[in-house]
Amino acid sequence: MDEIKVNATKPYSVYISNCSLDFKLLLEDKSIKNIFIITDENVYNNHKKFIDELKDRAIGIKILKPGEESKSLDTVVSIYNELLKANVNRETHIAAIGGGVVGDISGFVASTFMRGINIIQVPTTLMAQCDSSIGGKNGFNYKGLKNIIGTFYQPKFVYIDINFLKTLNEREFKSGISEIIKYGYACDESLFSFILKNKSNIKERKTKELLYIVNKSAAIKGSIVERDELDLNLRQILNFGHTIGHAIESLSYFQLSHGEAVSIGMYLESYLSYKIGYLKWEELESLRKLIEFFKLPYFNKNINYGEIIGIMQKDKKKISNNIKFALPDKVGHAIITTDITNDQIIECLNELKGRL
Amino acid sequence: MDEIKVNATKPYSVYISNCSLDFKLLLEDKSIKNIFIITDENVYNNHKKFIDELKDRAIGIKILKPGEESKSLDTVVSIYNELLKANVNRETHIAAIGGGVVGDISGFVASTFMRGINIIQVPTTLMAQCDSSIGGKNGFNYKGLKNIIGTFYQPKFVYIDINFLKTLNEREFKSGISEIIKYGYACDESLFSFILKNKSNIKERKTKELLYIVNKSAAIKGSIVERDELDLNLRQILNFGHTIGHAIESLSYFQLSHGEAVSIGMYLESYLSYKIGYLKWEELESLRKLIEFFKLPYFNKNINYGEIIGIMQKDKKKISNNIKFALPDKVGHAIITTDITNDQIIECLNELKGRL
Numbered sequence: 001m002d003e004i005k006v007n008a009t010k011p012y013s014v015y016i017s018n019c020s021l022d023f024k025l026l027l028e029d030k031s032i033k034n035i036f037i038i039t040d041e042n043v044y045n046n047h048k049k050f051i052d053e054l055k056d057r058a059i060g061i062k063i064l065k066p067g068e069e070s071k072s073l074d075t076v077v078s079i080y081n082e083l084l085k086a087n088v089n090r091e092t093h094i095a096a097i098g099g100g101v102v103g104d105i106s107g108f109v110a111s112t113f114m115r116g117i118n119i120i121q122v123p124t125t126l127m128a129q130c131d132s133s134i135g136g137k138n139g140f141n142y143k144g145l146k147n148i149i150g151t152f153y154q155p156k157f158v159y160i161d162i163n164f165l166k167t168l169n170e171r172e173f174k175s176g177i178s179e180i181i182k183y184g185y186a187c188d189e190s191l192f193s194f195i196l197k198n199k200s201n202i203k204e205r206k207t208k209e210l211l212y213i214v215n216k217s218a219a220i221k222g223s224i225v226e227r228d229e230l231d232l233n234l235r236q237i238l239n240f241g242h243t244i245g246h247a248i249e250s251l252s253y254f255q256l257s258h259g260e261a262v263s264i265g266m267y268l269e270s271y272l273s274y275k276i277g278y279l280k281w282e283e284l285e286s287l288r289k290l291i292e293f294f295k296l297p298y299f300n301k302n303i304n305y306g307e308i309i310g311i312m313q314k315d316k317k318k319i320s321n322n323i324k325f326a327l328p329d330k331v332g333h334a335i336i337t338t339d340i341t342n343d344q345i346i347e348c349l350n351e352l353k354g355r356l
Numbered sequence: 357m358d359e360i361k362v363n364a365t366k367p368y369s370v371y372i373s374n375c376s377l378d379f380k381l382l383l384e385d386k387s388i389k390n391i392f393i394i395t396d397e398n399v400y401n402n403h404k405k406f407i408d409e410l411k412d413r414a415i416g417i418k419i420l421k422p423g424e425e426s427k428s429l430d431t432v433v434s435i436y437n438e439l440l441k442a443n444v445n446r447e448t449h450i451a452a453i454g455g456g457v458v459g460d461i462s463g464f465v466a467s468t469f470m471r472g473i474n475i476i477q478v479p480t481t482l483m484a485q486c487d488s489s490i491g492g493k494n495g496f497n498y499k500g501l502k503n504i505i506g507t508f509y510q511p512k513f514v515y516i517d518i519n520f521l522k523t524l525n526e527r528e529f530k531s532g533i534s535e536i537i538k539y540g541y542a543c544d545e546s547l548f549s550f551i552l553k554n555k556s557n558i559k560e561r562k563t564k565e566l567l568y569i570v571n572k573s574a575a576i577k578g579s580i581v582e583r584d585e586l587d588l589n590l591r592q593i594l595n596f597g598h599t600i601g602h603a604i605e606s607l608s609y610f611q612l613s614h615g616e617a618v619s620i621g622m623y624l625e626s627y628l629s630y631k632i633g634y635l636k637w638e639e640l641e642s643l644r645k646l647i648e649f650f651k652l653p654y655f656n657k658n659i660n661y662g663e664i665i666g667i668m669q670k671d672k673k674k675i676s677n678n679i680k681f682a683l684p685d686k687v688g689h690a691i692i693t694t695d696i697t698n699d700q701i702i703e704c705l706n707e708l709k710g711r712l
C-alpha cells in the first residue's frame with residue numbers, strides 16, 4: 001500500500017492499494033469503531049461484499065440514487081435525518097464510498113453536521129480517485145448552479161483501491177482518464193509521457209499502469225492542495241479544461257459526462273493557447289491524438305458555442321471582466337491568465353467550427 | 357478605536373469603538389465596496405440611520421424576523437435565494453448586523469455560499485459583542501436540536517460598537533452580563549473584581565465601564581479561540597454555566613433567555629464545584645450575590661430538574677459516559693472534568709431544591 005501525505009492545515013494521508021482487505025486493516029489500525037456509510041445503489045450492488053464486511057462497525061448506511069440529481073439540498077437533509085436517527089456523535093466517521101457525487105455530498109454533510117465530524121473518502125471511480133476525493137472541496141447544486149453551495153473540509157484520510165476501477169463502465173473510466181491527461185498536460189510532463197507510452201495498457205486497465213497514474217495524479221493534487229488549500233491561486237491551474245468544460249457540460253444539458261466536457265474543454269483551451277503563441281502545433285496535436293486514442297471527444301458540433309461566454313461569465317470563479325483561464329504554455333506546465341479577450345475566444349471557436 | 361488581533365488559522369481583528377462613524381471608515385480603509393447586509397427587524401428599526409448610511413455600497417439586504425425561530429434551514433435557504441438574486445460574487449462581504457441569531461445564521465450562509473465568502477460581524481447585543489461574534493462558530497437549529505448544523509468559519513473582521521448597547525432592552529442587556537460574569541469567574545480574576553467593584557456603573561451602561569468589560573471579554577475570547585479554534589479542548593472552558601444552562605434553556609421551552617439559563621447554570625455548576633471541594637463557600641457566594649445584583653436568576657423552582665441529566669447526555673458535546681463539565685476551581689480559573697457522576701449531580705440539585 002502506498003501512502004501520500006497531504007500537509008494541509010489539517011494533515012492527512014492518501015492510501016493507494018490494490019488489495020481490498022487494506023481498508024479494514026486501516027480502520028483497525030486507527031481504532032475507528034464507529035462509521036456511518038454513504039454510498040449509491042450502483043456502488044452498493046457492485047461492491048456488496050466490500051460494504052457488507054464493514055457492517056460490524058457501521059451504525060448506519062445511506063444509499064443514494066446514482067447520478068448528479070442526488071447532489072441536492074434534499075439529499076443533504078435526508079442524510080442529516082439519518083445521522084440523527086443513528087445517534088451519530090463526534091467519534092463517528094462518515095465513510096463516503098462512491099464517485100464524485102457521493103464524495104461531494106458526504107463532504108458537505110460531514111463538514112456541517114455538529115460543526116464538523118470526521119469523513120473518510122473511499123473513491124470508487126477513476127475521476128474521484130485521482131482528483132475529487134483529495135483536497136476537501138465539496139458541494140451540491142442549487143437552482144441549476146453547480147456546486148454553488150459547499151465548503152472546504154479536509155478528510156480524515158483517503159483510501160483509494162484500484163480494484164474498484166475494474167467494475168467501472170467504459171464511459172466512467174474514460175471520464176477519469178480525461179482528468180489524468182489534465183494533470184499530465186498542465187502539471188507534469190513525465191506523467192504525460194508515461195500516458196503516451198503506456199496508453200494501451202492503461203486502456204486495458206492493467207494494474208501496474210493504473211497504480212502509476214493514480215499515484216502520480218494523487219501526488220500532484222496533494223502537493224497543489226497543500227500549497228493552496230482554499231483555491232485562491234495555484235490550485236486554479238487545475239481548472240485547465242474546466243473553464244470551457246463546465247460551460248459545455250451545462251450547454252449539453254449534462255448529456256456529456258464531466259470527463260467528456262473536460263476533454264473538449266482541454267482541447268479548446270489549448271487551441272486558444274496555441275493561437276496566442278504559447279503552445280506549438282505539435283504539442284497541441286499530441287493532446288488531440290491522445291484524447292482521440294481514448295475515444296474521448298475534443299469537439300462537439302451540436303453545442304451552441306455562442307452561449308459559452310455568457311455561461312462562463314456566470315461561473316462562480318469570475319471576478320474580473322475577462323474570463324480567467326489556466327492555459328498550458330508547454331506540455332506539463334500551465335499559467336493563470338485573464339489576458340484572453342472574449343473576442344479572441346469567439347474567433348477561435350468559429351475557426352475550429354469551420355475546420356473540424 | 358481599540359483593536360484586538362485574533363491569530364486564528366486565518367488571522368483577523370476585532371475593533372471596539374464608541375463612535376458609529378468608525379464602521380464606514382473601516383470599510384473605506386479596507387476598500388470594501390460591495391456588501392450584502394443581513395439584519396433583523398428590531399435592529400433595522402432601532403438603527404435605521406446606521407444601516408441606511410451603508411446603502412451606497414450594499415448590493416442587497418435581508419431583514420430577518422427577530423428571534424430564535426429564524427435560526428432555521430428555511431432562513432438559510434431564503435438567504436441563499438437573495439444572494440443569488442443580488443449576484444453576490446467572491447468580492448462581496450456579508451455584513452451581519454445584529455445579535456447572536458443574525459450572526460450565527462449569517463456565518464453559516466457565508467461559510468457555505470460559493471464554498472465561503474467574506475463575512476464581517478457587527479454584533480449589536482452585549483452577548484454577541486463579548487462572545488458569539490468572535491471565534492467563527494455558527495449554526496442553526498434542526499429537529500429541535502440547537503446548533504446541530506453549523507461550521508467553524510472565521511470572519512474577515514469584527515466591528516463592535518458600544519453605542520448599540522444603549523438601545524438594548526433590559527433583558528437582553530442582562531443576558532450579556534451573564535456571559536461577561538462567566539469570563540470573569542472562569543477565566544480572569546481581574547475582570548471579575550472589576551465587575552464587582554463597578555457593578556453599578558455597568559448596570560447603568562456607562563461607556564467607560566462597558567468599553568472595559570467588552571474589551572476584556574473579547575480579548576479573553578480571542579486568546580482562547582486562537583489556541584483552540586475547533587473547540588477540541590481549551591475552548592471548552594467557556595462552557596462553564598452552559599452544560600447545565602443549555603439543558604435548562606430547553607427545559608424552560610425557551611421561556612428563559614440564554615443569559616438567564618446560563619446564570620442558573622453557572623450557579624448550579626459552581627455549587628457542584630463547591631460540593632466536591634473545589635470552590636470555597638465565600639467564592640460561591642460572591643458569584644450568587646453578583647448574579648442577584650444584576651437581577652439575573654440563579655435558580656428556578658419550576659424546572660423539572662430530574663430531566664436535566666437526560667438532556668445533557670443528548671447534547672452534542674457528549675462523548676464519554678459521565679457528563680463533561682467546565683468547573684471553576686477558584687475565582688478566575690476553571691478546569692475541564694468528567695469526574696462528576698450523575699448521582700452527584702442529582703444529589704446537588706435535590707439539596708438546592710430543598711434549600712432555596
